Amino acid sequence: MPFSHRIQAVEGSKSVGLASLVGKLKSEGHDIIGLHVGEPDFPPPQEVIEATQKALSDLQVRYSLVPGIPELREAIADRFSSRSGKKVNLENILVSNGSKQILYNIFQCFIHEGDEVIIPAPYWVTFPESIKLAGGTPVIVKSRDDLGLDLEAIEEAITPKTKMILFNTPNNPSSAVYAKEDLLKVGELAKKHDLLVVSDEAYESLVFEPNVHTSIASLSDDLFQRTITVQTLSKSHCLTGYRVGYMIAPTKFIEPVNKLQSHLNGNVCTFAQYGALKALTMDQTYFEDMVATMVKRKDLAYGLTKEIFKCHEPQGAFYLFPSLDGYEDRFKTCNEAAEFILKEAKVALLPGSAFGIDGYLRISFASHEDVLTEALGRIKEALK
Ligand SMILES: Cc1ncc(COP(=O)(O)O)c(C=O)c1O
Incomplete structure (x- = not known):
């Protein structure tokens, strides 16, 4: 059955697509670190869960x-x-x-x-x-x-x-x-x-x-x-x-x-x-503490990323967006670089092309410090 012209003109979400690929690779036993994620790794506070449960009751x-x-x-x-x-x-x-x-x-x-x-x-x-x-x-x-x-x-x-x-x-x-x-x-x-x-x-x-x-x-x-x-x-x-x-x-x-x-x-x-x-x-301390943790992660991840790529210091959100300047001889496109890093370093991240700009990678730092250190260490090693 032919799909509508509207949906044929649209591309699927690359971030959602990568998330399902990473899920599949992990379920097959591959040790993938996902730095492609676009959500905080913090759970909602218990008060919110309880208020939701109460609303249900x-x-x-x-x-x-x-x-x-x-x-x-x-x-x-x-x-x-x-x-x-x-x-x-x-x-x-x-x-x-x-x-x-x-x-x-x-x-x-x-x-x-x-x-x-x-x-x-x-x-x-x-x-x-x-x-x-x-x-x-x-x-x-x-x-x-x-x-x-x-x-x-x-x-x-x-x-x-x-x-x-x-x-x-x-x-x-x-x-x-x-x-x-x-x-x-x-x-x-x-x-x-x-x-x-x-x-x-x-x-x-x-x-x-x-x-x-x-x-x-x-x-x-x-x-x-x-x-x-x-x-x-x-x-x-x-x-x-x-x-x-x-x-x-x-x-x-x-x-x-x-x-x-x-x-x-x-x-x-x-x-x-x-x-x-x-x-x-509710009292907002829980969420303010999350932002404080993100600042620490940003400092750590930015420091480690600068050792590998040229990168601006993030001003907000939870992403690093390093450029592939200096890697032109190794990778023709940022898709190629992201695929190489997934295959060789077993780290999932998104190519800049998903966001309308080639020559960059997006690395999420919404993960624990140990995970960031391990992942960025693997990338550094793979790109040596
Ligand atoms: C810039 C931006 N806008 C909107 C959204 C959508 O967020 P939600 O639909 O969960 O509110 C996202 C999610 O990643 C985002 O990064």
């Missing part, structure tokens, strides 16, 4: 409101208001099945067939495919060599068909945290060309000093009126499997997405939302 197992339970939307609004300085309330929040789905919903609601969406590369793997599923055309703009936004190149890429600028800060895979000055310039471009801005901030809580995360929506009223901010509890609160992500936007943008969601997924799993509510309202 209390029979929070029915349909609930499409945009999310009001208490959760309120807690999200409070968190965003206090962290960004931009006051929002529950009407500005819509909860969905992870930020992956909220992004899909947004593109379905705002992109007309043939609209162009500017995406700085490297970008999160799902962006171009999700845009294509909405009938849009991803326009990829390479970032500067220091992996910050190339504003001139972004402006040059704007055409009469451009509808939206979509970016992700702190960035997966580069771990760059976009500077406030650059975001202000993005805002000027958006205003000048009347564009919508979608800011994916999945890693907003994972930022390493002296870097500071800026939500572009908080920079001016004009920017708030043209921006949709996307965040998630997946990384900040170790809840990847709960599937709780959300958008923050003016109500004029919430309404169409709510309409779509009412026909698509209805509500996010009701008892998972109560667990998420607990995660946001």
Whole structure:
């Protein structure tokens, strides 16, 4: 049976694909270390598990409101208001099945067939495919060599068909945290060309000093009126499997997405939302300690990686993004390098090509220090 043109035009997620290959190799007895993972290795705190169990016992197992339970939307609004300085309330929040789905919903609601969406590369793997599923055309703009936004190149890429600028800060895979000055310039471009801005901030809580995360929506009223901010509890609160992500936007943008969601997924799993509510309202020390641990891991992994590759120090998230400069004679592409490392060092990592940029590798440091030391030691040995 022929598949739809829509799905034929889309590539499968390379990170999900690698995860299943690694699972298969491990089940066959291969000693693979997975530094390809995009989730914290911390479990959710016990309070969150108990709140979820209690919600189940209390029979929070029915349909609930499409945009999310009001208490959760309120807690999200409070968190965003206090962290960004931009006051929002529950009407500005819509909860969905992870930020992956909220992004899909947004593109379905705002992109007309043939609209162009500017995406700085490297970008999160799902962006171009999700845009294509909405009938849009991803326009990829390479970032500067220091992996910050190339504003001139972004402006040059704007055409009469451009509808939206979509970016992700702190960035997966580069771990760059976009500077406030650059975001202000993005805002000027958006205003000048009347564009919508979608800011994916999945890693907003994972930022390493002296870097500071800026939500572009908080920079001016004009920017708030043209921006949709996307965040998630997946990384900040170790809840990847709960599937709780959300958008923050003016109500004029919430309404169409709510309409779509009412026909698509209805509500996010009701008892998972109560667990998420607990995660946001409990004492945050557990999550702050996780960030402190990530800083230690970043220092260790960055130090070891610099001995092998040229690499910028991560500013946020939990990835190293070393370049393959100096290895051109050994590997024609970064795919070849990643395959070699998987085969010879038995370490799984992702090639930069999965994120729209060749010549780089993405190494996750969301693993225990001993695992990082062993894995990076193996890579060093294999590349000697
Ligand atoms: C940049 C970015 N955005 C969104 C997501 C999706 O997160 P979730 O759907 O779990 O909220 C991820 C997950 O890896 C990500 O890295």
